Amino acid sequence: MVQYDGARLDVSFAALSDATRRGVLEQLGRADASITDLAERFRMTLTGIKKHVGVLEQAGLVTTEKVGRVRTCRLGPRRLEEETAWIERLHRLWDARFDALDEVVEELKQKEKTHGRSKKK
């Protein structure tokens, strides 16, 4: 089941707010790459690129796997698309609203029952 988790969406947007990280995603869209490859391509230190990859990984946009001494990065399972995010946002709002409406409806039902029993009141 897909969770409608606002915090997660925030993490995704934060991850995408950086030009290097978007570059890394584009790069991984073309081919998987090791941390070393990415560091070279983006002219960064290993530590620097690891940090960026970590943020993308946190957001589910990238996964990494270490085989021997090489950590390979590839695009993650999370396919964040506009449509999904859009619907997610709307879903969260309405779901929360309707939960609250459930309570109101329940109260009204109870009230109606009570009135029904005591007829006049």
Add this chain to the structure above:
Amino acid sequence: MDAARKSEPTPVKNPTTVERTSEREFVVTRTFDAPARIVYEAWTKPELLKQWWAPKSMGMSLLSCEADVRVGGGYRFVFGHEGSETMAFFGKYLEVVPPSRLVWTNDEGEGGQAVTTLTFEEKGDKTLLVLRERHPSKEATDEGIGFGEGLRETFGQLDELLVTLRAAR
């Protein structure tokens, strides 16, 4: 669309589904365990609307809520959102058919008027609620759910990125 998949039922409550049926329209559905007249009442009495329209779990609060539910009557909801500036939503009721149908305009948007059609379908002792919101343009649809400029910009960037990624695959 796969909105249904995204809204699988949990054991305790009825699922909410949201589907974007076109660039200009989205549809929200939800079943309530009550007859239509009760659900309708909760949508048409301001003192009841006030209790659920701005869910606390979303960090929203309703500062004021007026609704004159008659054909041609107006409504005005004013929200606060986690201490930021307030937002007003307002419009007019176009159709009022108790307890099965409400249609109203949403006049706060800058991109033109959106129209919401709400139907209450009684099924046994339950009511299926279907809300259809139709916007004059795609941009207005995005706006309709509170996309600010910033977020739209992010999505714009994301769009471009996704096009690149898809092309590359």
